[in-house]
Amino acid sequence: MKIISFGDIHEDTSNLVKIKSDLETADLIVVSGDLTNCHGKAETKKVLDAVKKYNKHLLVQYGNMDKPEVDGYLAKEGINLHGNGYMFGDIGIFGCGGSSPTPFHTPSEISEADIERFLTNGYNKIKDAKWKVMVCHTPPRDTATDIVRSGMHVGSQTVRDFIIKYKPHVCISGHIHESRAKDKIGDTVVLNAGMFRDGWYIEVVIDKGNLSAALKSVA
Structure with missing residues (x-):
């Protein structure tokens, strides 16, 4: 199974054409959050329609920069990853959107307790999977993935603790x-x-009992 994932699109889909081959050959596209710039359903639909030109197999969750209505819209579309889990053979994918609280009071911030609850809800749906893929818009604290320009780590301790406890791949x-x-x-x-x-x-x-996960560039 080949999964292509990206997030923090913020309504700019111009790079999709540059990864056309990877999009078209993927078994699943995962959008990890922040489709818009503080917008709702209409702008989210535009982003999803742009992705669907290349691949219609999507799982998507809202981010902190998406209005709360986006969560409901994705649920109605049947592709919402937030607080949910999906099985693809022996592969399980689960997620949590929004973000932990920020200084900027963005549209869709949730508490650390909510993050744990949504991750647990999703995990319980895929807990028997051989391979577990966790998608959390907020990165785990104290990693290379949660450092702002000042050098401070601003990720979620809850996300880190969840990873340590449940050990997704x-x-x-x-x-x-x-x-x-x-x-x-x-x-x-x-x-x-x-x-x-x-x-x-x-x-x-x-593939065949092996997993690889990598960052790739359009260049």
């Missing part, structure tokens, strides 16, 4: 644009591709 995150990186917590690979218009995305391939 991969954690796809985003949210912190300047913290594009690949890191590990124990055996869990943690990736943040940064903002999509900067030209980076994630590829996860699970």
Whole structure:
């Protein structure tokens, strides 16, 4: 199974054409959050329609920069990853959107307790999967994926603790644009591709008992 993932699109889909081959050959496209710039359903639909030109197999969750109505819209479309889990053979994918509280009071911030609840809800739906892929818009604290320009770590301790406890094979995150990186917590690979218009995305391939997870560039 080949999964292509990106997030922090913020309504700029211009790089999609540059990864046309990867999009068209993927078994699943995962959008990890922040489709819009503080907008709702109409702008979200435009982004999804742009992705669907290349691949209609999507799982999507809202980010902190999307209005709360986006969560309901994705649920009605049957593609919502937030607080949910999906099985694809022996592969399970689960997620949590929004973000932990920020100083900027963005549209869709949730508490650390809510993050734990939504991750647990999703995980319980895929807990028997051989391979577990976690998609959390907020990155785990104290990794290379959660560092702002000042050098401070601003990720979620709850997300980190969840990874340590449940040991998913991969954690796809985003949210912190300047913290594009690949890191590990124990055996869990943690990736943040940064903002999509900067030209980076994630590829996860699970094939014949092996898993690989990498950051890729449009260049």
